[in-house]
Amino acid sequence: MEHQDPQKIEQFKGQPRLPTFAVPKRYDLTIKTDLSACTFSGTVLIGLSVLQATRFLVLNALELVINEVSFTDSHNHRHIPCDVVVDSDDEILVLVFEQALGVGDGVLGIGFSGPLSEHMKGFYRGTYVEGGVKKNMAATQFEAVDARRCFPCWDEPALKATFKITLVDVPLELTALSNMPISLEKVDGQLKTVYFEDSPIMSTYLVAFVIGSFDHIEDTTTDGIKVRVFCPVGKSEQGKFALDVAVKALDLYRNYFSMPYPLPKLDMVAVPEFPGGAMENYGLITYRETELLHDDLHSAAANTQRLAIVVTHEVAHQWFGNLVTMEWWTHLWLNEGFATWVSYLATDKLFPEWKIWTQFLEMITGGLVMDSLEQSHPIEVEIPHARSIEELFDAIGYKKGSSVIRMLQDYIGDDVFQCSEPDFVTFLACLHQRSLASYINRFACKNAKTEDLWSVLSDESGVEVNSVMDLWTKQKGYPVISVEYKDHILEFEQSQFLSYGLNGEGQWIVPITVSLGSYDKRKNFLLETKHGRLDISEMSGSWDGSSNSNEKKNQEELDENLWVKINVGQTGFYRVKYDDKLTARLRKAIVDKRLSPSDKFGILDDAYALCEACEMSLSSLLSLMDAYRKELDYIVSSKIINICCNVAKVSIDAMPDSVDDLKQFFINLILLSSEKLGWEPTSGEGHLSSLLREEVLMALATFGHSRTREEAVKRFQTYLVDRNTSGLPVDIRKATYISVMSHTSVTNRNGFESLLMEYREADAVQEKTRILRSMASCPDPIIVLEVLNFMMSEEVRDQDVIYGLAGISLEGRETAWIWLKENWDAILKRWGAGMILHYFIRAIVTPPALNLAMKPSALVSTSGLAQTAQRRITAVDQGCCGTG
Numbered sequence: 001m002e003h004q005d006p007q008k009i010e011q012f013k014g015q016p017r018l019p020t021f022a023v024p025k026r027y028d029l030t031i032k033t034d035l036s037a038c039t040f041s042g043t044v045l046i047g048l049s050v051l052q053a054t055r056f057l058v059l060n061a062l063e064l065v066i067n068e069v070s071f072t073d074s075h076n077h078r079h080i081p082c083d084v085v086v087d088s089d090d091e092i093l094v095l096v097f098e099q100a101l102g103v104g105d106g107v108l109g110i111g112f113s114g115p116l117s118e119h120m121k122g123f124y125r126g127t128y129v130e131g132g133v134k135k136n137m138a139a140t141q142f143e144a145v146d147a148r149r150c151f152p153c154w155d156e157p158a159l160k161a162t163f164k165i166t167l168v169d170v171p172l173e174l175t176a177l178s179n180m181p182i183s184l185e186k187v188d189g190q191l192k193t194v195y196f197e198d199s200p201i202m203s204t205y206l207v208a209f210v211i212g213s214f215d216h217i218e219d220t221t222t223d224g225i226k227v228r229v230f231c232p233v234g235k236s237e238q239g240k241f242a243l244d245v246a247v248k249a250l251d252l253y254r255n256y257f258s259m260p261y262p263l264p265k266l267d268m269v270a271v272p273e274f275p276g277g278a279m280e281n282y283g284l285i286t287y288r289e290t291e292l293l294h295d296d297l298h299s300a301a302a303n304t305q306r307l308a309i310v311v312t313h314e315v316a317h318q319w320f321g322n323l324v325t326m327e328w329w330t331h332l333w334l335n336e337g338f339a340t341w342v343s344y345l346a347t348d349k350l351f352p353e354w355k356i357w358t359q360f361l362e363m364i365t366g367g368l369v370m371d372s373l374e375q376s377h378p379i380e381v382e383i384p385h386a387r388s389i390e391e392l393f394d395a396i397g398y399k400k401g402s403s404v405i406r407m408l409q410d411y412i413g414d415d416v417f418q419c420s421e422p423d424f425v426t427f428l429a430c431l432h433q434r435s436l437a438s439y440i441n442r443f444a445c446k447n448a449k450t451e452d453l454w455s456v457l458s459d460e461s462g463v464e465v466n467s468v469m470d471l472w473t474k475q476k477g478y479p480v481i482s483v484e485y486k487d488h489i490l491e492f493e494q495s496q497f498l499s500y501g502l503n504g505e506g507q508w509i510v511p512i513t514v515s516l517g518s519y520d521k522r523k524n525f526l527l528e529t530k531h532g533r534l535d536i537s538e539m540s541g542s543w544d545g546s547s548n549s550n551e552k553k554n555q556e557e558l559d560e561n562l563w564v565k566i567n568v569g570q571t572g573f574y575r576v577k578y579d580d581k582l583t584a585r586l587r588k589a590i591v592d593k594r595l596s597p598s599d600k601f602g603i604l605d606d607a608y609a610l611c612e613a614c615e616m617s618l619s620s621l622l623s624l625m626d627a628y629r630k631e632l633d634y635i636v637s638s639k640i641i642n643i644c645c646n647v648a649k650v651s652i653d654a655m656p657d658s659v660d661d662l663k664q665f666f667i668n669l670i671l672l673s674s675e676k677l678g679w680e681p682t683s684g685e686g687h688l689s690s691l692l693r694e695e696v697l698m699a700l701a702t703f704g705h706s707r708t709r710e711e712a713v714k715r716f717q718t719y720l721v722d723r724n725t726s727g728l729p730v731d732i733r734k735a736t737y738i739s740v741m742s743h744t745s746v747t748n749r750n751g752f753e754s755l756l757m758e759y760r761e762a763d764a765v766q767e768k769t770r771i772l773r774s775m776a777s778c779p780d781p782i783i784v785l786e787v788l789n790f791m792m793s794e795e796v797r798d799q800d801v802i803y804g805l806a807g808i809s810l811e812g813r814e815t816a817w818i819w820l821k822e823n824w825d826a827i828l829k830r831w832g833a834g835m836i837l838h839y840f841i842r843a844i845v846t847p848p849a850l851n852l853a854m855k856p857s858a859l860v861s862t863s864g865l866a867q868t869a870q871r872r873i874t875a876v877d878q879g880c881c882g883t884g
Ligand SMILES: [Zn+2]
Pocket: 280, 313, 317, 335, 336, 339
């Protein structure tokens, strides 16, 4: 009785990957859903190739009841397993057969059943309200490893197969969607069976189906691909903007990748309950409603922009991720880094006036902040266990991943194309298009590793990129480059930048770019060791004696105007620390308006990070910020506002006596922008003005600028009386709601009550979101507590709690912390240990918690929290979080 030998099954436990003696070729999946009982049952027939004779078949399954199993070989012999072992620790299903299955093809049939998940993963239940009645719908979210919660499968990205999906017992009035078009519908009374066409080969994490109540609109691409957007009933017009973006993006990518869209149709669905932002399922992209629905009255410029970036990101995945898929989750960044990068490229093509590439700088900053934590991880990371894959969906893969791609392309482009005036986007576009098209063609319908991409890029560019890039993708962290100027020589030194100082061990090959006094004078080189020198006497023509005057005074004047900017255009993923002399010259160049917005952004961002890491004094930072007083460019102003907010937050605990002076300084710094922009859009003003107006007014309201707050409250009161007033345009609403809440307290609740009423009446999801975001900004902790309890009520959807948590006031932090501890069990029960739970930690467990003697680690022992949350909590406990 060999099969009872536990050793034999033990061999499959604790393994990161499934054994490959049998691999799937085709899934024929039938699912019957009971929306009222919140359960499902199904059968799957899996066409297999047995590659080695085996007594075991090992696949993935989780929280499923396995009913019946049989294997039919190519001789039509039926084998019934003598043992069926479900191992929930390793999330595997082991089928043990008395006799070995021979090499060859066969079909594995499995009957199974399970509950619809309550926590938005696997095959899950969502709710929506129709005609005042709350109803159930069902949708899937399989990435990364939750297809196994819906049906037994080889749940690994490299084990691609075709899928034929059939949905049984779908209520007649509901819409059923899947990756492929419907091939047949059979009606039986009030129910229908929906058959979908066979898919091309794809990974399990991209399989999807949705059963719900929707209206839709549709359009076609120039090559005849039908694109549809499914919206809540009665709101199909709100899908128009996303539909336009998707159709244009499909046309653009088809040319860009030199490869047609691989499927016959693309559907995009606004799912009423959704854990993340969107999911790129092959041919059936699912979205959180706020990321797909758009209406001119309620969508702010920031909403519109976010929507375009999310749609172009998900559509890019249809090639980058779905057609060419990472070989294993270690290479997830190939999916996310590239989709992120390409989404900016597409958005820039569709909306050039948004100057989206300068906004990409915020992406780099996000990556730099996350990667300066000691708890960071490399872009490419070993996966010890399938479940730990979820930890990888963080800023490192998306933000650092896309940033190092941008750095690499700038580096290759410069050297290969010898471009004297490098227009980054243009030559990236040409290099990228060739390289990416070649990569997509070589690996279409297959899987790829990071090395595969490097070799295509090396082939196309003639530059060996492996040795440079391995240091950036296999090693966590990044360098800060310290620069000193002495006698026409720039001296460079690299050290690893950590949020608490410059003392890490790492070393990189760094593409350094230098501009000297003008963007025409540029020098590039690779810093391959810890130290480097650059003689700039020949770059600074006036220093080499060509000037006919030797007067020392003239020379000094020239020197003062001669600014040196390292990391030109901020294309590199590193920080720069200038010596005092170079800092003073840059400061002067900023005042004289001689630097590009990207460089002005970078100087400020680096200075702030160095200040946080105690490598620069706060007074030096403030003095530098003062040089930005006349700044009106969106991306630079937005950075100033962001730094003001962060400094204000930290200073409440660190130097409470100076808070009011600091706030006044910040108000003076941004007041000019607010005066230029006013409260209402002027006719024909650009997108970036709308973005800036929203941010400037919000900052002024937050810093307590009384004129701004009073004006906002006045406009809100007018709006309460007259809903058609033009005095409350969408881009000033956030600032208005924050002002209203700043005037609210237990003794004066009117503002809060009015906003609650607004929330209940609002129909547009983005308006609801905006109100939720502002409510907890109230300075009265008792109101904050009321708001938190409101978040737990039935009036706020499970997925929307993140917005309410986002804006908790500094005065409300301690109350929120006590509330979190008291409600922990209820929170865990309602949201499960998934993505949304991390928001609770992130929003409430912030560094100042330390000053209140909070010990967030107390939560961990009882919660079984995922590793990311633990990482966050450890960071807070050790006082080394990004904002502290
Ligand atoms: Zn993505």
